[in-house]
Amino acid sequence: MSATTATIPVPGAAAKPGGRVDEAIVSVRSLSKAFPVRRSWGEFLARPWRRPERVTVVDRVSFEVKSTEFFGLLGANGAGKTTLFRMLSTQLLPDSGTALVAGCDILRNPREVRERLTPVVADERSLNWRLTARENLELFAALYGVPRNQVRGRVTELLEAVELHEAGSKMVGTFSSGMKQRLLIARALLPRPRVLLLDEPTRSLDPISARRFRQFLREEIAGRQGCTVLLATHSAEEAFDLCDRVAVLDRGRLLAVGPVEALMGEVRDDRYRLTIRTAQVDTAVRTLDGSGLTEAQLLEGRGPEGWTVVELSIPGGPDGAADAVARLSRAGVDVAGVEHRALTLADLLERIVRMKAGAR
Amino acid sequence: MRSAIAMIRARWIAARSYRLRMIFSVASLLVSIVPLYFVANALQPIMAEKIAAEGGQYFGFLVVGMTTYLLLPVAVNALANEVGAGISTGVLEAILGTRSRLPGIFAGMIGFDLLWTGLRACIMLVTAWILGAAILWSQIGTALLILALIVLAYLPFGLIGSAMVIAFRTTGPLPQGVLTISALLGGVYYPTQVIPSWIESVSAFVPLTYGLRALRHTILEGLPLTAVLPDLGVLCVFVVVLMGVGAISIRGALAYARRAGTLSHY
Numbered sequence: 185m186s187a188t189t190a191t192i193p194v195p196g197a198a199a200k201p202g203g204r205v206d207e208a209i210v211s212v213r214s215l216s217k218a219f220p221v222r223r224s225w226g227e228f229l230a231r232p233w234r235r236p237e238r239v240t241v242v243d244r245v246s247f248e249v250k251s252t253e254f255f256g257l258l259g260a261n262g263a264g265k266t267t268l269f270r271m272l273s274t275q276l277l278p279d280s281g282t283a284l285v286a287g288c289d290i291l292r293n294p295r296e297v298r299e300r301l302t303p304v305v306a307d308e309r310s311l312n313w314r315l316t317a318r319e320n321l322e323l324f325a326a327l328y329g330v331p332r333n334q335v336r337g338r339v340t341e342l343l344e345a346v347e348l349h350e351a352g353s354k355m356v357g358t359f360s361s362g363m364k365q366r367l368l369i370a371r372a373l374l375p376r377p378r379v380l381l382l383d384e385p386t387r388s389l390d391p392i393s394a395r396r397f398r399q400f401l402r403e404e405i406a407g408r409q410g411c412t413v414l415l416a417t418h419s420a421e422e423a424f425d426l427c428d429r430v431a432v433l434d435r436g437r438l439l440a441v442g443p444v445e446a447l448m449g450e451v452r453d454d455r456y457r458l459t460i461r462t463a464q465v466d467t468a469v470r471t472l473d474g475s476g477l478t479e480a481q482l483l484e485g486r487g488p489e490g491w492t493v494v495e496l497s498i499p500g501g502p503d504g505a506a507d508a509v510a511r512l513s514r515a516g517v518d519v520a521g522v523e524h525r526a527l528t529l530a531d532l533l534e535r536i537v538r539m540k541a542g543a544r
Numbered sequence: 545m546r547s548a549i550a551m552i553r554a555r556w557i558a559a560r561s562y563r564l565r566m567i568f569s570v571a572s573l574l575v576s577i578v579p580l581y582f583v584a585n586a587l588q589p590i591m592a593e594k595i596a597a598e599g600g601q602y603f604g605f606l607v608v609g610m611t612t613y614l615l616l617p618v619a620v621n622a623l624a625n626e627v628g629a630g631i632s633t634g635v636l637e638a639i640l641g642t643r644s645r646l647p648g649i650f651a652g653m654i655g656f657d658l659l660w661t662g663l664r665a666c667i668m669l670v671t672a673w674i675l676g677a678a679i680l681w682s683q684i685g686t687a688l689l690i691l692a693l694i695v696l697a698y699l700p701f702g703l704i705g706s707a708m709v710i711a712f713r714t715t716g717p718l719p720q721g722v723l724t725i726s727a728l729l730g731g732v733y734y735p736t737q738v739i740p741s742w743i744e745s746v747s748a749f750v751p752l753t754y755g756l757r758a759l760r761h762t763i764l765e766g767l768p769l770t771a772v773l774p775d776l777g778v779l780c781v782f783v784v785v786l787m788g789v790g791a792i793s794i795r796g797a798l799a800y801a802r803r804a805g806t807l808s809h810y
Contacts, residue, residue, distance in 0.1 A: 219805060270808065273641055277802045295643065303641055307634035314558035326550030327642040327649075355561075375643070 209412050210249035210272070210301075210379055214281035217242040217267050241267045243436040244281065249379075249414060249429075254406045256427035256444075257416040260533070263433040265416035269381045272414070273303040286378055302377035306385055308364040313357035317348050317367050320356055321374065328375040342370040345404055362393040366400065373409060380411045386422065398426055420532050424448060432536055439536045454497050455531070456505050459521035460512075462492045471515040472496065472508055491520060547644035551652025552659065559656065569660075573668045580606060581675045595735055598757065599678060599764030607672040607679075608760050609732035611665040612694060616726060616752070618654065618661045619698035620719045624705035626653040631709070637808040646794070654702065658695065680766045687763040690776065694755035697782040698722070703790030707797035711806060726752045751782040 220236040242264040249255040257265045270276035272283055274294035282289055288296040311320055321339040330338055343349040346366040356364065365385055372380060385401070386394035405411050406426075417423050423430050424444050431441040440447060460468050498504050505522060512519050560566060584603035591602040599605055630636030630653075639649055673679045701722045705715040726732070729739060730752030736744055747753045758772035758779070769776075801807035 217805075267805070270805070275637060275640065275802065275807055276805050298641060299643060303637075305634045305638040305641070309632075310634035310638045312554060312558055314561045315554055319554065319557060323550050323554045324638075324642065327547050327639060327644045329546075329643045332546075371638075 207251045208248040209251045209253075209286050210255075210414065211284040212245055212247050212249075212268070212272070212281075213283060214244045214246050215242055215268065215271055215278045215283060216240065216244050216280045217264075217271060217276065217278050241436050242271070242278075245433070245436070245438045246281075247431050247438065247441045249412060251378075252406070252410055252412055253429060254402070254413045254415065254427045256423035256430040257414060257433060258418070258420060258423040258430050258532070259416075259433035260418055260530075262435065263418075264436040265418075265433060266383055268433075269303060269383055269414070269416055272297075273301060273381060274298060275303075299375070300377060301379040301381065302372040302375060303381040304368050304372040304383070304385065306365070306368065306383050306387070308361065308368070308388070311356050311364060311367060311371075314355060316353050316355055317343060317359070317370075318352040320367065321371060324371050325374050330374055338374065342373055345373070345409070346370040346400070360393075361388045362397060365389065365397060369401075369405065373405075373411070378412060380405065380413050381416075382413060383416045384418065385415070386417075386419075394422075398422065402426055420528060421526050432532065434533055434537075439533070454499050454501070454504070455525040456496050456498050456508075457521075457523040457525055458494050458496060458509075458512075458519055459488075459491050460494055461518045461520075462490055464517045465492050465494060467515060468494065468512055468517045471511055471517065472498075495525065545648060545651075547642075547648035548651035548655055551649070552655040555656035559660070570664060570667060573664055574671060577607075577668060577671050577675070580610070581672075591734070594738055597765075598735060598760040601678045601764070603672070603675070604677040604679060604764050605735075605760060606733065607669065607677050608763060609756055611668050611672075612691065612752070612756060612759060613727060613732045614665045614668070615658065615661055615691070615695055616698055617719075617723055618657045619695050620701045620705065620722055621715075622654040622657040623650060623699075623702040624709050624715045624719065627706040628709045628713070631713075631808065634808070640807070646798075650703075650706075650794075654699075678764060680763055683762045683766060686769050687759055689769075690755060690759045690762065690772070690779075693776065693779045693783060694752065694759075697751035697755065697779055697786060698726075700783075700786035700790030703787075704793045707790075707793035710794075710797040710801045711804075713806070726750055729753070731756045751779060751786075754778045754782075 218238040218240045220238050223236055241262075245264070245268060257268065259265050267276065271278050272285065272290060274290050274297050277291070282291050284290075285297045286300040288300060290297050312323070315323070318339055321342060322335060325335045325339060340349070340352075343352045346369060348363060348366060348370065351359065351363065356367065359367065365388070369380075369382075369385070382401070386397055389397055401413070401415075406413055415423070415426060424447075427444055429441065429443050430447055432439045432447075458468070496508075498508050500507065502524075505524070509519055509522055581603055584606045588602045591605070592600055595602060595605045599608075627636060630639065669677075669679060673681075701718065705719050708715050708718065725746075729736065729743065729747040730750045731747070732752070736747045736753055736757075739747060754775040758775040761767040761772050761775075762769070798807070
C-alpha cells in the first residue's frame with residue numbers, strides 16, 4: 185500500500201455468498217508510469233536535444249482485488265484509471281512496480297496474464313460493423329483460441345447471456361450503443377477470463393440504458409458468469425451502485441481503498457437540498473444549527489420566486505433528514521421540498537482529501 | 545494460422561457486403577486493359593528488339609509487369625494501413641489482447657487484400673490472354689512461386705511501414721519511395737537495359753528487377769525453373785535480409801509502443 189493511501193477500515197468483509205473473497209486474484213504492487221509532456225514546435229526547435237519533461241500518470245499505486253469481487257477504480261479524467269488498466273492488460277509497460285494476475289506477473293508472463301484477464305475495449309468501432317454479432321464473436325473466438333468444436337455453442341451461450349440472441353444474425357452497424365456495449369462484453373467473455381476490465385462502459389449510454397446496463401453487469405457478469413470485475417469510472421454513483429470495494433484515484437495517486445459501505449460512512453453521503461421560504465432561511469439555519477442535529481451550512485441559495493434552495497449536511501441518513509424537517513416544521517418554517525443530493529465525484533475527492541488532512 | 549483464416553474470412557464477409565465496390569474493382573481492370581492492348585501494339589515495333597530476351601511481345605511483357613505490380617502496393621501499404629486504422633478504432637488493442645501470435649495477426653490483416661488482388665491479377669492475365677497476350681499457362685506453377693517470392697520480398701517494407709505507424713503514426717516517405725523506384729527501375733513498363741547506365745546500376749538493388757525478369761522468362765518464354773535460378777537466388781537473399789530487418793523493426797516498434805503508450809493512443 186502506498187504511504188499516501190487512506191485505507192478505509194473494513195467493517196466485515198464485503199463478501200458475496202459463495203465467493204472466495206480472501207484470495208487476491210489481482211495484486212497491484214507499487215505501479216508507476218510517467219509520460220513525456222508534448223512540447224510545442226517553438227520549444228522543440230529552441231532546445232531539440234533537451235529531454236522532454238515527464239508527467240506522472242500513475243504514482244506508486246498498490247491494491248489487491250479478491251476473487252469474484254466487483255472492484256471499482258474511481259477517479260476524474262486523467263486520474264490514471266485507463267493507464268492502470270493498460271498496464272494490467274500488458275499493453276503498456278510500467279516504469280516501476282509490477283502486478284500479479286492470478287499469480288502471473290504482467291512483466292514476466294504477459295501471455296499468461298492475457299489468458300486470465302481480458303480488457304473490454306469500450307470503443308464500439310473495434311467491432312466490425314459490416315459483420316453480424318455472431319460473426320464478430322466467431323472471429324474473436326478464433327483469435328482467443330476457443331476450441332473449434334465449442335465455438336458455436338459458446339457464441340450462442342454468450343449471445344443469450346447479453347440478451348442479443350435475437351439480434352445475433354443482424355449486422356452490428358444496425359445496433360444501438362447499448363447493444364454494441366453488450367456485444368463488446370460478450371466478446372471479452374469468449375475466453376472465459378477470470379478477470380474482466382471494464383473502462384467506463386456506460387459513457388456513451390443514455391441514463392436509462394446505463395441503468396439497465398449496470399443491472400446487466402451486476403446480475404450477469406458478476407453474478408452468473410462469476411467474473412472478477414475491475415470497473416474504471418468517473419461516476420461515484422456508478423461505483424457505489426455496482427462495486428463491493430472502491431479505490432479512489434486522483435492525479436495518479438491512490439487516495440483511498442475500501443468497501444463501499446465503509447467509504448460512504450467515512451465520507452458521509454449526507455447532503456440534502458431543502459426548498460425553504462426565503463423569508464424563513466435565517467430561522468431555518470438557526471433552528472438546525474442550534475439543534476445539534478446538523479452541520480448547518482448554507483451552501484447555495486436559489487429557487488423559485490419567494491423560495492430558496494438550501495444545501496445542508498444532515499447526518500443520520502433518512503432518519504436524520506426526517507428529524508430535521510420535523511424540527512423545521514415545529515419552528516414554523518415552510519419546507520416545500522427535500523431532496524437527497526447524490527454524492528458527486530468532486531464531493532468525494534474533496535472529502536477524502538479533507539479527511540486525510542484531518543488524520544495528519 | 546487459424547487466426548489468419550478467421551480474419552481473412554471476416555474481411556471477405558465485410559467486403560462482399562459492399563457489392564458495387566466489388567463489381568467496380570474488377571470492372572476497372574477490364575476497362576484499363578483494353579487501352580493497354582492498343583498502346584502496346586502501337587509500340588510493338590519500337591520495343592520488339594529490346595524485349596527479345598523476355599518474350600518479344602510488348603503486350604505480354606506489359607501485362608506481366610502490370611499484373612505483378614498490382615500486388616506491390618498491397619504488400620507495401622496494406623499492413624501499415626490496417627495497423628493505423630486498428631490503432632484509431634481500438635481493433636488493434638482488442639486483437640493484441642487475445643492469445644494470437646503476431647505473425648498470424650499480420651497475415652490475417654493483409655491476407656484478404658493479397659488474395660483479392662491476386663484474383664484481380666488473374667482476371668487481368670486471362671483477359672490479356674483472350675486479347676492475344678502470349679502467356680504460357682503450362683508455366684503457371686513456376687510463375688506463382690516467383691510471384692510469391694516477389695510479394696515476400698516486398699512485405700518487409702510493409703512491416704517497416706507498420707513499425708513506423710506504431711511508433712510515429714506515419715509511414716513517412718518509405719512506401720511511396722519503394723513503389724515509385726520499383727515501378728520506374730524494376731522493369732514494369734520497359735526492360736531495365738534501356739535505362740541510362742548509372743541509373744541502371746540502381747535497379748540492381750530493386751527486388752522487382754529480378755522477380756519480373758524471372759517471371760517473364762518462365763511465363764512468356766517457357767524457360768524452366770533451373771534457367772531462372774540465379775535471379776531467384778538474388779530474390780531469396782532480398783527476402784531473407786529484408787524480412788530480418790522488418791521483423792526487428794516491428795518488434796522494436798511494439799516494444800517502444802508498450803513503453804511509450806502509443807499502441808492504443810487514439
